[in-house]
Amino acid sequence: MRLKIIVPTHIWEFTLIIQNWNEGMRGMLGLQHSTHITTIFEQGEPPSGRNVRQKWTDLLSGEECYVHFLDNDNLISTEIIEWLRWGTGCRPPSIYMFDQIWYANGPQRLIAKPENCVPCKCDISQLIVHALFLKDMVWTDRYENDGDFIAELYRRYPEHFVFVNGVNAWYNALCPGKGKYNGEIKLIA
Secondary structure (H helix, E strand, C coil): CEEEEEEEECCCHHHHHHHHHHHHHHHHHCCCCCCEEEEEEEECCCCCCHHHHHHHHHHHCCCCCEEEECCCCCCCCHHHHHHHHHHCCCCCCCEEEEEEEEECCCCEEECCCHHHCCCCCCCHHHEEEEHHHHCCCCCCCCCCHHHHHHHHHHHHCHHHEEEEEEEEEEECCCCCCCCCCCCCCCCCC
């Protein structure tokens, strides 16, 4: 499996943390060489680096890989990587939507289900999409552009969505004092 993680950023101190986390997961989870995780950082404009998300949506459209768009204050959860490792094996290309918790260890925030594929009821960290489904997708210029994007994907491809409950994405995992970041630069992987 190939996974490309796109991180529009304006908080550059987090890039080293995110990069080390993503690379460190290979060892933590015993991932084989068949699991490729590539993280791409690029300066993003408000809101949420829409320009970077659009650029990589266009560039990766149709590639044989999965894409995960992350906010610059977040990390991909180990639960998701572990699930992807076993859950995608024999499936055709799909769009995966996971539940979400606050931070990296907090209470439930969002549930993955069809009726939540609308702005303000979903978050980009919940979504991992095969690049085949990115063709002609457009990121809006609204703050809720992740919800707009997910809603449009669901409108176009409802039969390709796989809702994974009980496996949690993280929201604001790098929030000082609540997630995996305590206000100082440190390696966490």
